[in-house]
Amino acid sequence: MMIDPHAYNITVRRGDFEGELCFEARVKELPDLAEYGDTFEEAYQLAIDAIETTAEIFAEKGKAMPMPKDVxxxxxxxxxxxxxxxxxxxxxEAAENEGVSLNQHLVNTLAYFSGFAAAVTRTRGSSYKWEMVRTTPKRKIASTCSPIRLVHSSKLDPDGGWQKTA
Structure with missing residues (x-):
């Protein structure tokens, strides 16, 4: 059976790996596979070659090659x-105390603890667009009351600025 190595989920990222700045390519379906290159293209091509080589080795040993996953x-x-x-x-009760809906409280809490911050940007005219921005929490929040609690809540004022409510 012929495989298409380009159908696999390959992630390439630049980073410092063992003291060397380079590009790392990983394949979601083959979690132990990692290839490194000086350029994005080189790391990607090495991953493609590694997928093909892995498929050949699996075939020789009579093992099933993991199929590409649909994302x-x-x-x-x-x-x-x-x-x-x-x-x-x-x-x-925590949502009520914050003056927000339960849904908004859950979104705020999940966003905070997963490292996302919700941002509202004004588009042309007076409409607003919600965007999720990836951030890294800078500090731990200790709570003596509840294991999950809204740490900060803001409401958009009529002029498009933020009003702090907590």
Whole structure:
């Protein structure tokens, strides 16, 4: 069976690896495979070659080559959760104390703890567009009350600025 190495999910990133600045290529379907090159293109091509070589070795040994995985291009943004009643109550009360909906409180909390910050940018005219911006939390937040709590909440004022509410 012939494989298409370009169908595999290859990630190339630049970084400092063992004291050397170079590009690392990894293949999602083959987690132990890593190739390094001086350029993006070189690392990518080495990963393609490694996929082909791995397929040949697997075929010689009678092993099945992992198939390329389909990565969903779209997400609905909708998640359904089942929570213990006590956690649901605690989250709803925290949202009420912050003056936001339970949904917004959950989004704020998840965004904060996953390292994302929500940003609102004004588009042409007076409409607003939500964007998720990847950030790295700078410090740990210690809470003596609840294991999950909204640390900061802001509301957009009519002029497009931020009003701090917490």
């Amino acid at each position: 969903p291009d779209e997400y609905s943004g909708r998640v359904t959760l089942r929570l213990p009643i006590s956690l649901h109550r605690a989250l709803a």
